[in-house]
Amino acid sequence: GAVVSQHPSRVICKSGTSVKIECRSLDFQATTMFWYRQFPKQSLMLMATSNEGSKATYEQGVEKDKFLINHASLTLSTLTVTSAHPEDSSFYICSAKGQGAREPQHFGDGTRLSIL
Amino acid sequence: DAKTTQPTSMDCAEGRAANLPCNHSTISGNEYVYWYRQIHSQGPQYIIHGLKNNETNEMASLIITEDRKSSTLILPHATLRDTAVYYCIVSPLNTGGFKTIFGAGTRLFVKA
Numbered sequence: 001g002a003v004v005s006q007h008p009s010r011v012i013c014k015s016g017t018s019v020k021i022e023c024r025s026l027d028f029q030a031t032t033m034f035w036y037r038q039f040p041k042q043s044l045m046l047m048a049t050s051n052e053g054s055k056a057t058y059e060q061g062v063e064k065d066k067f068l069i070n071h072a073s074l075t076l077s078t079l080t081v082t083s084a085h086p087e088d089s090s091f092y093i094c095s096a097k098g099q100g101a102r103e104p105q106h107f108g109d110g111t112r113l114s115i116l
Numbered sequence: 117d118a119k120t121t122q123p124t125s126m127d128c129a130e131g132r133a134a135n136l137p138c139n140h141s142t143i144s145g146n147e148y149v150y151w152y153r154q155i156h157s158q159g160p161q162y163i164i165h166g167l168k169n170n171e172t173n174e175m176a177s178l179i180i181t182e183d184r185k186s187s188t189l190i191l192p193h194a195t196l197r198d199t200a201v202y203y204c205i206v207s208p209l210n211t212g213g214f215k216t217i218f219g220a221g222t223r224l225f226v227k228a
Binding site for chain 1 (some may be wrong): 148151152157158159160161162165180200203215216217218219220221
């Protein structure tokens with residue numbers, strides 16, 4: 001089946017650091033990629049949708065200058081958490097959708113970000 | 117907001133069929149029903165999707181009512197590894213720009 005690789009799986013860093021998370025579709029081309037965050041015992045919350053070669057569309061309440069998304073190719077999207085603070089600690093998950101209209105989303109295994 | 121409602125949690129005995137219901141009474145004609153599951157501390161896993169006909173794959177079966185206002189995901193022989201949160205999502209058949217909004221899902225406990 002379709003595979004999405006997300007890296008790193010876990011990050012622990014100091015407050016004020018910027019952290020980049022990569023999301024790659026390994027065996028298919030992803031026209032659209034999505035970024036979610038998930039707090040403990042809660043559901044996934046959509047942060048933004050990105051289409052290859054265009055600017056990401058952010059959900060209401062998500063700061064685009066805080067969470068920089070780049071979707072430079074059909075197989076790679078990156079999320080950069082800029083100047084991270086403890087409240088940014090969360091589980092970040094990416095997903096990618098193939099080119100067919102009926103294609104489901106395929107998810108990475110997530111990145112657990114801990115800001116000290 | 118999510119367009120589906122699901123029970124908060126369910127139990128199932130190992131080896132028995134797990135039937136997970138989902139209500140989507142406001143579903144539109146161009147929206148598919150998708151099911152995903154999330155095992156603890158992992159990313160969600162795609163299970164199955166359908167429009168109006170029943171669907172079956174190696175993981176599960178999806179039964180959609182004739183009026184499409186509800187559906188049931190069936191895991192025919194549940195195992196302990198099927199313990200997870202199961203999400204039912206309706207999403208339009210678009211080539212791009214659609215959103216997948218997750219509700220709270222159903223927490224399925226498979227017990228030995």
